[in-house]
Amino acid sequence: MLTSVELNALRLSLQIALVAVIASLPFAVAVAWLLARRTFVGKTLLDAIVFLPLVLPPVVIGYFLLVLLGTKGPIGGWLYETFGVRLIFTRWGAAVAAAVMSFPLMVRSIRLALEAVDRGLEFAARTLGASRFDVFFSVTLPLMLPGIVTGSIVAFATALGDFGATITFVGNVEGETQTLSLAIYSLTQTPDGDAAALRLVVISLVLALGALFVSEMLARRVRRMLGRA
Amino acid sequence: MSERLRIDAAKQLGAFAFACDLDLPLSGLTAIFGASGAGKSTLINLVAGLYQPDRGRIVVGSTVFFDAAGGIRLPVERRGLGYVFQDARLFPHLSVRSNLDYGRRRANRRGDGAAVAFDAVVELLALGALLERRPHTLSGGEKQRVALGRALLAQPRLLLMDEPLASLDAARKAEILPYVERLRDEFAIPILYVSHSLDEVLRLATALVLVDAGRVVTAGSISDVLLDESVRPFLAAAEPGSLVFGVVESHDDRYQLSTLACDQFQLRVPRIDLAVGTEVRLRIPAREVALALARPSDVSITNRIEGSIESLGTQGVGHAAHALVKVRVGASTTLVVTITRESVERLALVPGLRVWCLIKSVVLDAGALVLARGRAAQRVSAQMPANDARA
Numbered sequence: 001m002l003t004s005v006e007l008n009a010l011r012l013s014l015q016i017a018l019v020a021v022i023a024s025l026p027f028a029v030a031v032a033w034l035l036a037r038r039t040f041v042g043k044t045l046l047d048a049i050v051f052l053p054l055v056l057p058p059v060v061i062g063y064f065l066l067v068l069l070g071t072k073g074p075i076g077g078w079l080y081e082t083f084g085v086r087l088i089f090t091r092w093g094a095a096v097a098a099a100v101m102s103f104p105l106m107v108r109s110i111r112l113a114l115e116a117v118d119r120g121l122e123f124a125a126r127t128l129g130a131s132r133f134d135v136f137f138s139v140t141l142p143l144m145l146p147g148i149v150t151g152s153i154v155a156f157a158t159a160l161g162d163f164g165a166t167i168t169f170v171g172n173v174e175g176e177t178q179t180l181s182l183a184i185y186s187l188t189q190t191p192d193g194d195a196a197a198l199r200l201v202v203i204s205l206v207l208a209l210g211a212l213f214v215s216e217m218l219a220r221r222v223r224r225m226l227g228r229a
Numbered sequence: 230m231s232e233r234l235r236i237d238a239a240k241q242l243g244a245f246a247f248a249c250d251l252d253l254p255l256s257g258l259t260a261i262f263g264a265s266g267a268g269k270s271t272l273i274n275l276v277a278g279l280y281q282p283d284r285g286r287i288v289v290g291s292t293v294f295f296d297a298a299g300g301i302r303l304p305v306e307r308r309g310l311g312y313v314f315q316d317a318r319l320f321p322h323l324s325v326r327s328n329l330d331y332g333r334r335r336a337n338r339r340g341d342g343a344a345v346a347f348d349a350v351v352e353l354l355a356l357g358a359l360l361e362r363r364p365h366t367l368s369g370g371e372k373q374r375v376a377l378g379r380a381l382l383a384q385p386r387l388l389l390m391d392e393p394l395a396s397l398d399a400a401r402k403a404e405i406l407p408y409v410e411r412l413r414d415e416f417a418i419p420i421l422y423v424s425h426s427l428d429e430v431l432r433l434a435t436a437l438v439l440v441d442a443g444r445v446v447t448a449g450s451i452s453d454v455l456l457d458e459s460v461r462p463f464l465a466a467a468e469p470g471s472l473v474f475g476v477v478e479s480h481d482d483r484y485q486l487s488t489l490a491c492d493q494f495q496l497r498v499p500r501i502d503l504a505v506g507t508e509v510r511l512r513i514p515a516r517e518v519a520l521a522l523a524r525p526s527d528v529s530i531t532n533r534i535e536g537s538i539e540s541l542g543t544q545g546v547g548h549a550a551h552a553l554v555k556v557r558v559g560a561s562t563t564l565v566v567t568i569t570r571e572s573v574e575r576l577a578l579v580p581g582l583r584v585w586c587l588i589k590s591v592v593l594d595a596g597a598l599v600l601a602r603g604r605a606a607q608r609v610s611a612q613m614p615a616n617d618a619r620a
Contacts, residue, residue, distance in 0.1 A: 120318050126305040127277060127312035128332030128383045129339065134306075138331075142322040226321045226365075 002203075005174075005183075006196075010203060013179040016091055017159035020098035021106075021152050028103060028151070029141075032111040053165075054104040062168025065097055069169070093170040094177045098159035106155040113147020114140070146222045153215035157208055180204050232256075234387070234419070238275050238285035238295070247271045247443040255290055255387070257435030258413045258420040260451075262427070263463070268443045269423040273389050276421065277312055278305035289387055309341065311380030311418075313390040317372035319364035325375050326360040332383025341384045345416060350378045353415065354408055370401035374408060381416065388412075388420040394429060402429075409433060427470070428592055431512055439463055469515035469553055471564045473591075477507045492559030494534045498591060512592040515553065515567040519587040522576055532588035534558045538580050541573060554578065556586055564588075 002010070034040070035047055053061050069076035069087050079085045087093035117140055125135045141148075163181040170177040172186060184200045187193035232255040239248040247268045253259055261269045274280050276287060276294065281302060287294040294303045311332070319328050329347070337343065351357055354374045364372060373393055380388060393409070394402045410433065413420060424430050430437065431451075438448040439460055446463065447454055454460055475491035485500040489509060496511070503509065525533060536558035543552050552573050554566040564586050578584070 118318075120314065120316070121320060123279060123305070124312065124314060124318040125320070125331070127308075127310045127389075128379065129306050129309075129335035130331075131304070131306050134335075139320060139322075145322075 002199075006200060006203065008175055009178060009180050009183040009200065010207075012091065012175070012177075013160055013181075013207075016094045016098055016179060017156050019092075019095040020102060020159040021156045023095065024099040024103055024106065024155070025148070025152060028106040028110055028155075029144075029148070032107050032114055035107070036111050036114045050107055051104045053101050058101060058162065058164025059168050061100060062097060062165035065093075065100065065165065065169040069093070069096065088169065089171050089173055089177065091170075091176055094166050094179065095159075097165040097169045098162050101162045101165050102155035102158035105158055106151040109147050109151030109154060110144060111147075113144040113151070116147075117143045143226065146219050146226070149218045149222055150215055153211055153218070157211045160207060160211070161204070180207075232290040233288075234259075234290075234421075235286065235288040236272070236276065238282035238287055240271060240275060240280055240282050242271065242280070245271075245443060247275075249440075249445045251438065251445060251448055253436060253438070253448065255419045256417075258409075258422050258433050259436040259438060260430040260434035261421060261423045261438045261440060262430050262434075263425065263440035265425060267440045269425070269440050270391055271443075272438075272440060273391055273421055273423050276387070277310060277389055278303070278308055292386070306335075309384070309386040311383045311385035311388045313373070313376050313380050313388070313393045315392045315395050317364075317369075317376040319367075319372055319375055319379070321364050323364075324360070325356065325362050325364065325367070328364065328375055329356070329360075329379050329382055332379055336382075336384040343384065345381050345384055345418075347382060350381050353411060354378045368401070369397050370404045373397065373401075373405055377405075377408060377412065381412065381418070385418060388418050390420060390422045392423050392425070394426070395424075406432065427512070428514075431592060469565050469567055471513045471515070471562070473511045473513060473562055473564075475509050475511060477501070477503050477505050477509060479505060492562040494559060496588070496591060497531050513564060513588060514590075514592065515565040517589040517591070518564060518566040519589070520554065520556070520566060520568060520572075520576065520578070521585040521587060522582075524585055525587065528587065530587045530589060532591075534564070534586045534588065536564065536584060536586060538578055538582045538584060539563060540580055541578060543570070556584060558586060 031046070031050055035043065035050075066088070067073055069079075071077060071080045071086055071088060076087055079087070085092070087096055121143070122135050122139055125139045126132070130138060160179075161181055162179075163185065166177065166179065167182060167185075172178050172182045174183075178186070180200055180203060184197050184204070187197035187200065234251070234253045234255045236249055236251040236253075239246070241247075245266075245268070249272060261272055263269050271280065275282055276289070278294065282295055282297065284297045286296045286298070288296075289308075292303070292309070293299070293301050294308055295301060319325075320331065323331070329350070333343070333347065351360070354377055356375060356378055359367065359371060359375065364375070367375065377393070390409075394405055397405065406429070412418075413433065413435075422430075422433060434451050436449065437451050437454040439446040439454065441463060447460055473491050473496075475489040475496065478488045478490040478495070480487050480500055486497050487500045487503075489496045489498060489511070491511070501509075519530075524535070536556040539555040539557045541552060541554055550569050550571070551567050552570045554568060554573070556564045556566060558564050566586065
């Protein structure tokens with residue numbers, strides 16, 4: 001049904017998006033918590049930096065990543081020299097680009113969920129003998145679950161669809177960084193590639209709708225579990 | 230037994246200043262009573278650790294909760310509390326069983342003994358049928374019962390209750406009150422109980438702290454505080470009613486009634502388990518009294534007392550339709566009566582007029598029970614099914 005090239009692009013896209021979401025989730029929860037619950041010097045700056053990918057052209061983000069994480073960049077160079085890890089032109093790099101692009105949406109969704117958590121319940125938990133740390137994992141986090149689920153799925157869909165940051169940072173290497181979006185782009189640049197591009201477009205469409213459907217289903221299930229249905 | 234609860238603290242919350250210096254016995258149920266915004270919740274939350282006092286010292290038994298001078302701020306979770314909130318605050322993502330277990334498991338982990346057993350609490354609060362349910366499927370009364378159980382099972386050295394019945398309707402209140410009484414009597418855990426309902430306080434409290442405008446007006450055992458003249462205006466403001474003193478005169482086994490001799494009249498109430506000769510204090514809510522111009526003979530109400538109108542007014546009534554009538558019914562007793570202003574006009578009530586007071590129900594004052602308990606052991610209070618004697 002699907003050609004091996006199409007299958008590869010699909011598998012790669014899913015892989016990259018999944019890694020991006022899973023790896024950035026703990027950071028997103030931490031940043032959302034900082035922004036929702038703490039006051040500190042530089043909070044506005046952190047808020048702005050987190051949301052930059054939403055307002056900057058993706059290509060600019062890709063350029064920043066290239067400068068910072070390239071093998072000659074301050075962070076990328078250190079990674080390469082100490083661990084031999086190269087992000088540029090690899091699927092890991094593509095995951096980093098996808099994570100950065102989807103991070104703001106994930107943080108926003110988790111932060112909203114966190115702000116909706118009843119502080120009274122947290123205080124009740126503390127009177128029952130739970131430390132702040134304990135309260136976070138036994139009360140706050142479970143109550144944030146709907147926001148974490150929807151945030152992750154939206155982030156997953158965004159990661160799946162990124163084009164600008166990915167192509168700028170890790171290029172368009174078939175079998176390594178050529179995700180669905182990049183493959184569609186390449187096909188439209190090839191004579192007689194339209195039909196093949198259309199097939200990939202349909203796959204993208206199915207994926208996006210599937211993600212939304214799963215998100216809705218999960219969110220409903222979690223809400224029912226919490227008695228908010 | 231002789232442990233004390235010492236709260237010497239001050240706290241500024243925005244424009245509201247609170248300060249107190251309390252020394253209370255760490256036993257029984259201490260009611261913190263006052264109007265809304267008087268500072269009742271502030272007081273209890275200083276003990277709980279939601280607020281840190283600006284200065285002072287809070288010591289519960291031998292444990293220092295807070296000491297500004299010594300730099301001691303015991304974290305909330307290490308104060309060994311059970312806190313029952315007005316809104317039950319059950320964890321929505323956990324079953325009733327897991328809610329009950331939340332504090333218990335953590336107390337076990339700390340090695341605080343399991344003096345309060347799971348099964349005993351489930352039985353006391355009749356939670357057996359609710360264990361596997363989710364909080365959102367429970368009624369308000371059921372939620373509050375689970376909250377009581379959850380707090381008890383945290384093995385607290387002090388139970389805090391912040392208007393636990395305030396969000397319930399009258400029927401649910403009547404459903405929960407006996408549980409609070411049993412909890413007070415069957416577990417030797419001291420309770421701080423915030424309330425603005427005089428009926429609740431009279432029924433439950435063994436000691437009383439009266440709070441007004443961020444200050445403690447008076448504090449002490451319930452019988453002492455209620456006799457304090459300076460307290461009267463606060464009690465009256467809470468809910469109009471009269472305080473009547475009496476002695477148990479006789480019991481009627483056939484109809485299960487008791488006769489109380491008060492001032493120059495008698496009251497018949499459903500049989501109370503107190504020995505003849507026991508002093509009792511009764512509260513007659515103003516809304517439970519009706520007035521008649523002639524001696525009524527064809528009504529079901531047994532308690533009919535003649536008196537003369539002392540004054541008429543509208544101060545302290547909850548609704549613009551109502552008027553407050555004071556009727557002198559004995560040498561030292563005045564009954565306060567709430568009727569509509571329309572009735573005042575229809576009956577042409579004026580000071581000096583002779584009227585009959587029809588008393589629908591009286592509330593037996595918990596102070597009387599305290600006195601009785603001292604003499605006739607705790608058995609008496611356990612046998613009292615309800616203090617709300619429908620007369």
